[in-house]
Amino acid sequence: MKDLRRYLVLKYVQYLVLSSSNAISTFLGLLGSLYTIIILQSAKVSSKSTAVLISSLAKADILVSVSVVSEMVVWTFDVSISSTAFTSALLQNLLTANVHISCLLLSCVAFEAYLITFFPTESRHLRTVKNATLTSRVIWILVTAECTLFQTDDLLKASSTSAPNRSPCVLLFHFSSTAAALLKSLSYFLGILLRIVNVYIYYKIFFSMSNR
Secondary structure: OHHHHHHHHHHHHHHHHOOOOOHHHHHHHHHHHHHHHHHHOOOOOOOOHHHHHHHHHHHOHHHHHHHHHHHHHHHHHOOOOOOHHHHHHHHHHHHHHHHHHHHHHHHHHHHHHHHHHHOOOOOOOOOOHHHHHHHHHHHHHHHHHHHHHHHHHHHHHHHHHHOOOOOHHHHHHHHHHHHHHHHHHHHHHHHHHHHHHHHHHHHHHHHHHHOO
16 A cells, blocks of 8 residues: 555654654654554455564554653653653663664565565565564564663663672673673664665665666
């Protein structure tokens, strides 16, 4: 459907073109995700692997909604938070999870488009609803584990000042800090690689379609 294609274009611009999200792109992205979730509930939309990936992509914006609503509640009603550092880190990690899940799912959609264009028959056994569902779940699990590590690192940093120097917490702090730093570096380079791969895929698809 054209609406789903427009939604994918919006998401590609939001996550793979813009260097960082702004209020306008975030708002449009949330509206687009809500509209897409409604469309995908329609019986007119066939249940295909691409639809499964797009559905998971739209649901990833629930993380953004939680973060935005939480900040609005705190700001509007002047709610006092007992652990400001923990809450701030949690909301930031929710946004990080959203970005990483979205980038990975968009790359899966691009790869599927590449298979459909160049290997339509040979890749049919790979482009199944079951494989798309499994891929989406694996992405969610990996990113959840990643952001859990980030949250643990932030929590240990906040409580490190009150911990004894020779406490086991210090060893845990150094381990989580090192692991989080390495994972952030890996995520950064993976993000650059995904941008390059997506550009290459759609470059190949565009010239393939124009030559037909």
